[in-house]
Amino acid sequence: MSWKWTRTxxxxxxxxxxxxxxxxxFTMNNQRFYRQPIGQVITVHNGQSHRTTDQFKNIDHQTxxxxxxxxxxxxxQGQTAKVSNTYSDSQPMDQRFYHGNQxxxxxxxxxxxxxxxxxxxxxxxxxxxxxxxxMVVLLLLVLMGTSGAFALLSVVINGILFILAIVIxxxxxxxxxxxxxxxxxxxxxxxxxxxxLGPNKKMLATLLATIVGTVISIMVGLFILELTHHRGVYYxxxxxxxxxxxxxxxxxxxxxxxxxxxxxxSDIIATLFELKxxxxxxxxxxxFMSGRNVGKSIMGPLVNVLFLIFMADTFTSSLLFLKNxxxxxxxxxxxxxxxxxxxxxxxxxxxxxxxxxxxxxALLLGRRKSA
Amino acid sequence: MxxxxxxxxxxxxxMVAVGGKQGWRSFLSLLLNFGFLFFAIVLIDFHxxxxxxxxxxxxxxxxxTIFMGEDDLxxxxxxxxxxxxxxxxxLALILIVTHWAMAQGFGQEDSDDLEGxxxxxxxxxxxxxxxATIISILGAIAEAAMAVSAGLSEVLINYPDVDNHRLxxxxxxxxxxxxxxxxxxLFFGFFGGFLSLFxxxxxxxxxxxxxxxxxxxxxxxxEVLISFIGVLLTVPxxxxxxxxRRGAIVDNQAKQK
Numbered sequence: 002m003s004w005k006w007t008r009t010x011x012x013x014x015x016x017x018x019x020x021x022x023x024x025x026x027f028t029m030n031n032q033r034f035y036r037q038p039i040g041q042v043i044t045v046h047n048g049q050s051h052r053t054t055d056q057f058k059n060i061d062h063q064t065x066x067x068x069x070x071x072x073x074x075x076x077x078q079g080q081t082a083k084v085s086n087t088y089s090d091s092q093p094m095d096q097r098f099y100h101g102n103q104x105x106x107x108x109x110x111x112x113x114x115x116x117x118x119x120x121x122x123x124x125x126x127x128x129x130x131x132x133x134x135x136m137v138v139l140l141l142l143v144l145m146g147t148s149g150a151f152a153l154l155s156v157v158i159n160g161i162l163f164i165l166a167i168v169i170x171x172x173x174x175x176x177x178x179x180x181x182x183x184x185x186x187x188x189x190x191x192x193x194x195x196x197x198l199g200p201n202k203k204m205l206a207t208l209l210a211t212i213v214g215t216v217i218s219i220m221v222g223l224f225i226l227e228l229t230h231h232r233g234v235y236y237x238x239x240x241x242x243x244x245x246x247x248x249x250x251x252x253x254x255x256x257x258x259x260x261x262x263x264x265x266x267s268d269i270i271a272t273l274f275e276l277k278x279x280x281x282x283x284x285x286x287x288x289f290m291s292g293r294n295v296g297k298s299i300m301g302p303l304v305n306v307l308f309l310i311f312m313a314d315t316f317t318s319s320l321l322f323l324k325n326x327x328x329x330x331x332x333x334x335x336x337x338x339x340x341x342x343x344x345x346x347x348x349x350x351x352x353x354x355x356x357x358x359x360x361x362x363a364l365l366l367g368r369r370k371s372a
Numbered sequence: 373m374x375x376x377x378x379x380x381x382x383x384x385x386x387m388v389a390v391g392g393k394q395g396w397r398s399f400l401s402l403l404l405n406f407g408f409l410f411f412a413i414v415l416i417d418f419h420x421x422x423x424x425x426x427x428x429x430x431x432x433x434x435x436x437t438i439f440m441g442e443d444d445l446x447x448x449x450x451x452x453x454x455x456x457x458x459x460x461x462x463l464a465l466i467l468i469v470t471h472w473a474m475a476q477g478f479g480q481e482d483s484d485d486l487e488g489x490x491x492x493x494x495x496x497x498x499x500x501x502x503x504a505t506i507i508s509i510l511g512a513i514a515e516a517a518m519a520v521s522a523g524l525s526e527v528l529i530n531y532p533d534v535d536n537h538r539l540x541x542x543x544x545x546x547x548x549x550x551x552x553x554x555x556x557x558l559f560f561g562f563f564g565g566f567l568s569l570f571x572x573x574x575x576x577x578x579x580x581x582x583x584x585x586x587x588x589x590x591x592x593x594x595e596v597l598i599s600f601i602g603v604l605l606t607v608p609x610x611x612x613x614x615x616x617r618r619g620a621i622v623d624n625q626a627k628q629k
Contacts, residue, residue, distance in 0.1 A: 197552030233374030256564030301398025301441030313508030
């Protein structure tokens with residue numbers, strides 16, 4: 002693929018930029034599409050801040066704010082309302098508001114003198130998401146071209162399937178969590194690889210290796226968990242749980258590791274094809290060793306990718322536990338044990354897939370030579 | 373024996389069996405990363421400025437992940453330089469976006485877990501969220517840099533005379549082949565972990581508008597999208613660093629022979 006800036010490419014770029022700016026302007030002015038009233042802060046009066054201390058000697062400061070907001074949508078559009086708000090220095094669940102901020106209002110009502118009063122119930126954040134989405138799309142299409150478009154498509158389709166799976170799961174009241182998410186994991190893998198690699202040998206080899214690797218790792222993981230009677234794994238510390246935690250957790254591991262195993266398989270296969278293209282006479286054994294070499298150097302970083310994703314999520318709550326006078330051990334158990342189990346089982350899958358995919362790749366490419 | 377230790381030992385055995393000495397080092401890198409991650413939390417707990425902790429921990433984690441994942445200096449040095457450049461770019465973006473989105477700390481959905489906790493800890497949750505966000509995507513940046521760099525090293529070893537233009541094109545070509553699955557890794561890595569949150573949203577019939585402005589979801593979406601951006605930037609930057617460092621790589625190769 003050439004790097005020349007063809008006319009079509011310029012047009013695509015211009016369209017993305019225009020659409021992006023349009024989307025940003027839309028989200029800045031989409032208040033009338035919200036049912037919940039939104040107000041823009043026009044004046045701010047900060048009160049005296051006072052010191053707070055808890056039993057763990059954490060010192061913080063709380064400040065009350067009196068805000069005037071202009072309501073931007075709904076029945077009271079154009080009128081002003083008084084909002085009182087309290088924020089702290091650390092801002093865990095509260096927030097300091099400034100002139101120009103847009104906030105969601107709750108309990109909007111007129112008091113006896115006809116003055117509108119409301120509470121601040123949230124901050125309008127949709128513009129940020131749209132901005133970042135736009136940046137991702139721009140970079141994907143400009144840097145990666147068609148491959149980027151397919152990657153984007155596969156993420157979008159996966160997102161839709163993901164939501165679909167949850168709807169199915171909710172319809173069953175969470176009765177068949179593993180069946181639902183297991184079969185969807187298979188669909189995810191097939192569709193993503195088809196879109197990313199196209200319908201060819203490369204894709205089949207990657208898919209096969211992905212399935213074998215994932216199934217083995219989940220089996221091994223479950224076997225070890227049973228063998229050790231789930232000791233030190235605190236399923237009750239799972240967040241936002243509305244269904245039976247254990248199968249849900251296994252579904253999370255399955256989905257979480259699936260992408261990484263596909264990633265590694267296709268990295269190895271991609272390099273094998275690149276080598277094959279540069280030297281069509283390359284032998285099977287050489288391919289296998291090259292594959293294993295790439296796999297060997299990728300598996301460590303890849304295990305770390307998932308590990309850091311899973312563990313960084315526990316960062317804030319772990320800090321809170323430490324600040325509330327808990328020991329390191331208890332903090333680990335209550336915040337990090339699940340992330341750790343998830344990382345380890347995913348890691349086992351990532352390692353097992355290396356020899357599997359190298360052998361498959363070598364066999365496939367070798368056969369092509371003799372044909 | 374606790375399940376975590378048993379699983380850890382199994383992973384160690386697998387890694388050594390597949391990767392030999394290098395597998396053992398990969399396992400150690402995982403342990404060290406855990407150690408530094410936990411240490412970072414403890415440092416912030418002791419009121420060390422979060423930005424300082426972020427920078428030092430990030431550089432250490434990148435170094436561990438890259439240099440212990442692979443002993444071939446041809447691949448690792450390039451990957452390390454490239455990921456440092458990307459890290460600084462991404463950190464700047466994170467600083468802008470987190471201050472814009474104000475999605476730090478906890479959301480209303482966390483209320484149950486926070487019962488009985490004192491949340492006013494006197495440390496800016498915004499700064500902590502910057503730390504957590506950058507740490508969560510370091511692995512992805514390192515991995516992409518390693519993949520491109522390893523692929524290009526193989527190309528350079530087999531074809532030392534390939535010109536810079538072709539090398540850059542090979543880098544982008546490897547990038548194109550890995551980008552789809554890399555994005556899927558991140559997508560599933562992040563959203564697989566938040567399966568229960570989505571079940572919560574859909575089960576309680578949150579409207580689209582509520583979800584798009586939800587503090588927890590926005591914080592999560594920022595992590596995913598910035599990690600996408602980080603990985604996308606990594607591909608050309610790694611290929612570019614490789615064109616600058618090709619001399620060192622070919623020389624090393626000649627010496628080893």
